[in-house]
Amino acid sequence: xxxxxxxxxxxxxxxxxxxxxxxxxxxxxxxxxxxxxxxxxxxxxxxxxxxxxxxxxxxxxxxxxxxxxxxxxxxxxxxxxxxxxxxxxxxxxxxxxxxxxxxxxxxxxxxxxxxxxxxxxxxxxxxxxxxxxxxxxxxxxxxxxxxxxxxxxxxxxxxxxxxxxxxxxxxxxxxxxxxxxxxxxxxxxxxxxxxxxxxxxxxxxxxxxxxxxxxxxxxxxxxxxxxxxxxxxxxxxxxxxxxxxxxxxxxxxxxxxxxxxxxxxxxxxxxxxxxxxxxxxxxxxxxxxxxxxxxxxxxxxxxxxxxxxxxxxxxxxxxxxxxxxxxxxxxxxxxxxxxxxxxxxxxxxxxxxxxxxxxxxxxxxxxxxxxxxxxxxxxxxxxxxxxxxxxxxxxxxxxxxxxxxxxxxxxxxxxxxxxxxxxxxxxxxxxxxxxxxxxxxx
Amino acid sequence: xxxxxxxxxxxxxxxxxxxxxxxxxxxxxxxxxxxxxxxxxxxxxxxxxxxxxxxxxxxxxxxxxxxxxxxxxxxxxxxxxxxxxxxxxxxxxxxxxxxxxxxxxxxxxxxxxxxxxxxxxxxxxxxxxxxxxxxxxxxxxxxxxxxxxxxxxxxxxxxxxxxxxxxxxxxxxxxxxxxxxxxxxxxxxxxxxxxxxxxxxxxxxxxxxxxxxxxxxxxxxxxxxxxxxxxxxxxxxxxxxxxxxxxxxxxxxxxxxxxxxxxxxxxxxxxxxxxxxxxxxxxxxxxxxxxxxxxxxxxxxxxxxxxxxxxxxxxxxxxxxxxxxxxxxxxxxxxxxxxxxxxxxxxxxxxxxxxxxxxxxxxxxxxxxxxxxxxxxxxxxxxxxxxxxxxxxxxxxxxxxxxxxxxxxxxxxxxxxxxxxxxxxxxxxxxxxxxxxxxxxxxxxxxxxxxxxxxxxxxxxxxxxxxxxxxxxxxxxxxxxx
Numbered sequence: 045x046x047x048x049x050x051x052x053x054x055x056x057x058x059x060x061x062x063x064x065x066x067x068x069x070x071x072x073x074x075x076x077x078x079x080x081x082x083x084x085x086x087x088x089x090x091x092x093x094x095x096x097x098x099x100x101x102x103x104x105x106x107x108x109x110x111x112x113x114x115x116x117x118x119x120x121x122x123x124x125x126x127x128x129x130x131x132x133x134x135x136x137x138x139x140x141x142x143x144x145x146x147x148x149x150x151x152x153x154x155x156x157x158x159x160x161x162x163x164x165x166x167x168x169x170x171x172x173x174x175x176x177x178x179x180x181x182x183x184x185x186x187x188x189x190x191x192x193x194x195x196x197x198x199x200x201x202x203x204x205x206x207x208x209x210x211x212x213x214x215x216x217x218x219x220x221x222x223x224x225x226x227x228x229x230x231x232x233x234x235x236x237x238x239x240x241x242x243x244x245x246x247x248x249x250x251x252x253x254x255x256x257x258x259x260x261x262x263x264x265x266x267x268x269x270x271x272x273x274x275x276x277x278x279x280x281x282x283x284x285x286x287x288x289x290x291x292x293x294x295x296x297x298x299x300x301x302x303x304x305x306x307x308x309x310x311x312x313x314x315x316x317x318x319x320x321x322x323x324x325x326x327x328x329x330x331x332x333x334x335x336x337x338x339x340x341x342x343x344x345x346x347x348x349x350x351x352x353x354x355x356x357x358x359x360x361x362x363x364x365x366x367x368x369x370x371x372x373x374x375x376x377x378x379x380x381x382x383x384x385x386x387x388x389x390x391x392x393x394x395x396x397x398x399x400x401x402x403x404x405x406x407x408x409x410x411x412x413x414x415x416x417x418x419x420x421x422x423x424x425x426x427x428x429x430x431x432x433x434x435x436x437x438x439x440x441x442x443x444x445x446x447x448x449x450x451x452x453x454x455x456x457x458x459x460x461x462x463x464x465x466x467x468x469x470x471x472x473x474x475x476x477x478x479x480x481x482x483x484x485x486x
Numbered sequence: 487x488x489x490x491x492x493x494x495x496x497x498x499x500x501x502x503x504x505x506x507x508x509x510x511x512x513x514x515x516x517x518x519x520x521x522x523x524x525x526x527x528x529x530x531x532x533x534x535x536x537x538x539x540x541x542x543x544x545x546x547x548x549x550x551x552x553x554x555x556x557x558x559x560x561x562x563x564x565x566x567x568x569x570x571x572x573x574x575x576x577x578x579x580x581x582x583x584x585x586x587x588x589x590x591x592x593x594x595x596x597x598x599x600x601x602x603x604x605x606x607x608x609x610x611x612x613x614x615x616x617x618x619x620x621x622x623x624x625x626x627x628x629x630x631x632x633x634x635x636x637x638x639x640x641x642x643x644x645x646x647x648x649x650x651x652x653x654x655x656x657x658x659x660x661x662x663x664x665x666x667x668x669x670x671x672x673x674x675x676x677x678x679x680x681x682x683x684x685x686x687x688x689x690x691x692x693x694x695x696x697x698x699x700x701x702x703x704x705x706x707x708x709x710x711x712x713x714x715x716x717x718x719x720x721x722x723x724x725x726x727x728x729x730x731x732x733x734x735x736x737x738x739x740x741x742x743x744x745x746x747x748x749x750x751x752x753x754x755x756x757x758x759x760x761x762x763x764x765x766x767x768x769x770x771x772x773x774x775x776x777x778x779x780x781x782x783x784x785x786x787x788x789x790x791x792x793x794x795x796x797x798x799x800x801x802x803x804x805x806x807x808x809x810x811x812x813x814x815x816x817x818x819x820x821x822x823x824x825x826x827x828x829x830x831x832x833x834x835x836x837x838x839x840x841x842x843x844x845x846x847x848x849x850x851x852x853x854x855x856x857x858x859x860x861x862x863x864x865x866x867x868x869x870x871x872x873x874x875x876x877x878x879x880x881x882x883x884x885x886x887x888x889x890x891x892x893x894x895x896x897x898x899x900x901x902x903x904x905x906x907x908x909x910x911x912x913x914x915x916x917x918x919x920x921x922x923x924x925x926x927x928x929x930x931x932x933x934x935x936x937x938x939x940x941x942x943x944x945x946x947x948x949x950x951x952x953x954x955x956x957x958x959x960x961x962x963x964x965x966x967x968x
Contacts, residue, residue, distance in 0.1 A: 080567075080765065089572040089588050090845065092558070109554035111575050117555060128551035131541075131625050166592060186767030186888055221767060221888040228769070230888035264963075267735055297544055298648050299684060301691055378542075378550045411893040414882030415915045419684060419691045422913035424732070424965045426893035442891070445915050445965020447734065485734035485965045 050118065051200040054097065057122045059202055063101035064140040065125070066201035068334065068375045070094050075192040077166055079173035081184070084166060096375025099125040100140060104132040109376045137296075137361040138379060143336040144204030153324060155194060155212040160240035165190050168245055172218050175249045179220070181260075182253070187219040187232060192240070197334075205336040213327060214240050218248055220256040229442075231256040231408075233277070234468050236327060255407070258430070262442035264486030265431055271403040271458060272446065272482045275429070276465035278409050280472030283317075283386060286450045288418040290319075290344050290352075292359035292370075293381045301419055301451070305350050312457035313348040314391055320473070321369070321384035328385025328471045335371035339384060342368050354381045388474040391460025398459045398478055399435035406446065421451035427484070444486040456480040508533045508671075509559070509577065511604060514663040517582045518601055521563050522665055524586060525595030528564035530664040531582075532802065534844040536656055537619045543632040543651035545640075551625060558844035561585055565593045569826065571847040602667030609799040609806060613792060615675035615703035619657040624704045628653040631679060631712050638716025639683040645727065646720050647686040653679045655704060662804040670804045675703045676795070676949060678938060679710065683719035685727040692729070692912070694722025694898075699938040701949075702793045722879060722898050725910045732911035732966025733901060738874040739916060739959045740867045740902070745880045745937035747952035749959070750785055750857050752883040752892040753920040754778075758787075758812055758820075759838075759850040760827025761944055762887040769890040769921055770818060777816045779924035782860060785813040787822055789837060789853035795938040796854040796951040803839035803848050810836045812855075816924075824850040842946025849945040856953035860930030867929050867958040869905040875914065875964055876900040876907055882939070890920035915965040923959060931955040 051067050058065035076088040095118065096109040106129030110121045149155075169190040176185045192214050199207040219232025232252045237243050274282060294300035302310060311317075321330040321339035330339040335357055343351045355363070356371030356379055372382035391398075410426035417423070424447035430437040461476040514531055521529030536556040542549040561582060563570040570589040574581055617624055632651035639649050656676040663669050678699030685692050696718040698710045741749055754770075762768035770778060779785075789798050789807030798807045803825050811819050823831065824839035827850045840851035868876060876899065883894025896914040900907045918926075936953035 084568050084592075086847070087568065087570045087589060087592075088847070089570075089585060091572075091574050091585075092845070093575050096554075105550065107550060107552040109552075110557075112555055112557045113575065120555070124553050128553055131548055131551045131629065133547040133549065163592065184766055186762070186765040219888075228889050230767075230886055297650075299650075299691075301689075376552070376554055378552065410884055410886075410891070410917070411882075411895055411915050413884070414895040415893065415913075417693065417913065419693055420726075420912075422967075424895070424913045424915035424967070426891070426915060426917040426965070443917065443963065445734065445917055445963065447732075447913060447915070447965050447967045449913075449967075483734065483967050485963065 047198065050113070054118055054122060055200060055202050058099050061101065061126055063099045063126065064202045065097060065099040066140055066199060066205065068096040068373060069198040070195065070375050072193070072195040074194070075162065075165065076189060077169040078189040079169045082170065082174055084169065094375045095121060097121050097125045098373065098379070099129050100138060101126060101129050103134045103136050104129040105135055105138050106132060107378055138358040140201050140203050141335045141337060141357045142203045143201070145207070145336055147207040147332050147336060149209040149331055151210055155210045156238055158240050164240065165192060168216065168243070172216060172245050172249060175246070176218050176220050176253060179253045181222050181224055181257070183221045183223045185218055185220055187217070189217055191215045199334060199336060201336070207332060207336045209331070212238060214238070214243055216243050216245060216248060218252045220252050222256045222260050224260060227260055229256050229259040229262065231259050236468060236470055258437070259428065259440050259442060262428060262440035264443045265439065265441050265484065267485045269481040270484045272479045273399065273403055273405050273476055275405060275407045276474060277467050278406055279474050279477065280386060280467045281409065281412055285412050285416045286418050286421065287383055290354050290383065291381050292353040292355040292363065295353055296359045296362045299419060301421065302350060306353065308350060309348050310350045310451070311345050311348040311454040314457050314460050315345055315348055315454060316389035317345040318343050318387050318389065319354065319383050319385065320387040323385060323387065323473065326385045326466065326470045326473065330384045333369045333371040334373040335367065337367045337369045337371060339369040354383060356381050386472045390462050390464060390475055393459040393461055395461045395463060395476060396435060398461045398476060399432065402431065402433050403478060404441065404484060405430045405432045405437065421449040423448060423450060444484055447483050447485070453479055508535055508659065508661045511669070513579050515604070516579055517586070518663055518665050520583045521586050522597050522599055522601055524590040525593060525597060526563040526565055526590065527598050528665055530562040530662065532560040532562070532844055533661040534558060534658065536658040539619055539623050539655045541625060541628050541632065541653045543629070543636060545649055546633055546636055548629055556843060560844040562847055563589055567830065569847055573844050599665060601665050604663060604669035605667050606669045608671055612790065612799055613701045613797055615705070617703035617705045618675050619655050627707060628704065631707060632681065634712035635681040635716040638713040639681065639720040642717055642720035643685070643724055645685045645687050646683050646723065648684040649719070650682045651680065660802065664804070668804045670800060672799050674701060674798065677702060677704055677706050679715070681715050681719045683723040685723035687727055690727060692723050692726035694719045694726060697938060699795050700793050701795060701797045725898055726912055729910040729912035731968035732899060732914040732964065733968040734964055734966040736961055736963050738871050739962050739964065740871070740876045741880065741957055741959065742878040743933045743954055743956045744935040745939070745952060746877065746956070747856050747937070747954040748880050748883050748894050748939070749923065750954065751852065751855055751950070751952045752885040752894055753918070753923045754785065755787070755852045755855045756885050756943070757887050757890060757920050759822045760824060760831050760833070761849045763821050764827050764830035767888045773818050776818055778818045778921065779813055779816040780927050781816040782930055783813055783816055783924060783927050784858040785856065786811055786858060787852050787855045791854050794854050794936060794951050795949050796852065798853065801837045801839040802841045805835055805837045805839065807837035807853065822850045822852060824848055840945060840948045842948055846945040849943065851943060851945060851948055852941060852950045854936060854951040854953065856936065857930060857957065859932050859934040859955040862929035862931045864931055864956055867931065867956065868902055868907060870958070871902045871905060874902045876902050877916070885920070892920060893917045911966065913967060916962050917965065918962050923962060926960045926962060927957055928960050929958040931957060
């Protein structure tokens with residue numbers, strides 16, 4: 045039976061029970077390759093499908109999912125969701141959005157045909173590993189790979205929504221382990237692109253090697269206050285740890301620490317932060333959210349002023365507003381909110397001015413998942429990078445920690461550069477920012 | 487054929503007939519034979535069907551009730567040292583053979599082995615569960631537990647502004663076939679109940695959390711007390727609300743029992759998995775028999791402990807699990823070895839091949855990992871410190887196996903001076919390297935306990951316990967704001 049027919053049957057059963065609902069069907073295919081000592085170590089081919097149903101009956105919400113797609117399992121899916129709803133508290137603000145649209149992303153843009161063969165991708169995986177392993181002092185390349193992933197999401201609702209989004213991504217990554225005497229270092233990074241021929245394997249290898257070699261001589265620096273610049277990989281990660289501050293869902297639940305700060309100055313006036321799902325150059329590009337609401341650029345912080353939280357239909361209704369197109373829901377999860385693609389606006393400082401004097405360039409933070417409290421803003425992370433002077437890398441630094449409070453940190457901005465950089469996943473576009481007086485312990 | 491019975495999770499009279507094979511034996515034979523025919527020297531099918539249920543509360547209300555079915559088949563083919571892996575949600579023989587053909591397209595060769603006839607065996611159930619998800623989801627009693635914990639937390643102080651509760655239950659059924667004649671089945675029942683309390687005072691907010699769990703059913707409710715859960719979550723939140731900035735720098739640290747064992751998990755456990763050892767991506771890969779820790783340290787990874795969160799009957803390669811002595815009196819005595827790791831390193835398998843689900847090839851992973859208790863006294867440990875930290879509760883951590891550099895977070899800490907606990911501190915991270923910190927553990931106490939965690943690595947997130955008695959690290963870098 046065609047997917048559309050299965051969806052129609054499921055939603056008809058939901059309607060017959062006097063309920064509303066929406067159904068998400070995720071399908072994916074992926075190829076993953078890893079090399080070891082000149083030969084392919086792992087070759088993984090996967091295909092998956094999962095159905096996720098949300099029903100709303102008598103203002104109560106129930107969620108159920110199934111990876112099995114036979115008729116009996118899909119009937120059980122409906123029964124479970126309805127039963128689950130019967131236990132939930134009344135939630136008057138959560139509804140199925142009256143979006144009766146037919147929406148579809150452009151496959152030519154997001155999921156282009158690619159002539160590269162599996163043999164081409166295997167050759168690239170072997171090339172990356174061999175090329176990096178052949179560099180002086182490289183002991184081995186323990187983590188490396190090439191991936192080709194294609195994911196499709198279909199959303200159907202009792203309101204008539206039929207949305208389809210499909211995206212493909214090619215990625216490669218490599219980490220080198222270098223040992224010299226009793227010293228060692230391991231660094232690496234990745235690349236992502238829509239098409240295979242856009243991957244730059246040699247660039248990846250050269251950069252991974254240089255970063256690892258530089259870090260071999262790394263040591264701690266004296267404890268104290270330092271100006272800090274996070275590189276283009278670390279800065280988006282830091283903002284994502286504290287993304288709760290923008291969440292309308294957290295505000296509704298009473299745990300967003302900035303819920304009463306809208307319209308007030310929460311950051312240095314040089315900082316303007318926007319969610320930009322409309323930038324098709326990035327992999328966070330989105331036409332619509334998981335409720336079928338059009339995605340749009342949303343200014344979160346404008347010149348330091350907290351201008352907007354992000355909302356789905358439920359949180360928007362709670363606060364008396366409209367959805368900002370940030371509804372998120374997976375087949376296995378409840379309705380939430382999420383950012384698409386963060387962008388920090390260009391500053392007015394030339395980089396040579398921004399990077400004048402001494403500062404700590406942080407190229408890696410560890411413990412992001414455990415060393416932060418998004419509610420209080422407190423954090424303490426392991427860090428590595430370089431002590432720099434006038435934009436030039438000096439001593440490699442490792443074995444130190446940085447600590448502070450994020451909500452205070454964004455008020456201590458010394459300057460913002462006049463050039464923007466993507467992170468390697470291409471999900472955030474940010475300039476360099478110089479933060480003042482961060483506590484570093486070594 | 488796969489059994490996909492119509493059922494309702496909450497109607498005990500419509501149980502899934504789990505005891506039937508999830509894949510018809512004849513079909514499994516055909517698929518394994520096909521793997522051999524394309525030239526694999528080892529072929530394996532891993533079939534999984536899992537039920538899940540999550541009940542979430544926000545303060546005194548049910549926020550959501552979710553449930554679902556995970557189902558899929560993982561196919562592993564080994565060609566020499568190369569692993570080919572694929573999975574699908576479909577059960578037809580043609581689909582399974584199609585995946586094999588796609589996987590092996592670049593490796594086709596003449597058959598090199600013959601399939602050994604399946605010899606069905608089922609492990610003895612060492613971790614019995616009675617209130618399983620397929621028998622009764624017990625939604626009402628789980629909700630009652632979470633709301634009672636919420637009430638206890640709120641009763642602790644009027645500055646407790648919010649609580650979040652969650653009760654997650656999973657019933658995982660697996661079936662394995664391989665070309666060496668293995669055919670086995672197992673069932674695992676996981677339960678975990680958690681409450682997070684948030685304390686607020688003006689603009690200041692802080693949180694505390696308590697969690698219980700195990701490899702058993704909801705009969706766990708007989709072993710846990712919602713008042714204790716609520717009290718403990720509230721106590722931690724209140725301590726953190728009044729905490730001062732943590733001093734930073736190198737200093738001695740006393741690490742509390744239970745989840746404090748994350749220090750060994752990160753500092754050493756991951757470095758002993760053949761997943762890293764075989765690649766020489768572990769600083770311990772060539773240290774077997776060497777003194778790698780202080781002689782006060784003996785450490786174990788034990789999959790056999792009754793009903794513990796990280797326990798299993800068999801691993802995800804079908805081997806009976808075991809108790810593995812990793813370190814004895816400071817000397818490295820064993821790695822954690824899965825099938826592939828055994829072939830690559832020559833060490834015997836330890837029943838440590840684990841995976842999150844059918845979506846992952848197995849890899850050597852930890853189970854219940856802990857430092858064995860010693861005989862030191864808590865007051866003696868604190869009393870030996872001039873200036874340092876007592877890390878009463880730990881959060882998560884991470885490690886880079888190649889260099890051994892790790893970090894982990896302190897979620898409840900106290901500054902210690904002149905041999906006495908002085909005041910609570912907040913936002914601290916401990917960092918070091920595995921080889922360094924193992925030699926700095928100088929005292930281990932008697933108050934041993936285990937705690938639940940989810941460990942993420944190459945084969946996904948698997949339930950693992952960490953554990954220890956309170957212990958003292960003589961010198962480690964503490965990152966704080968003070």
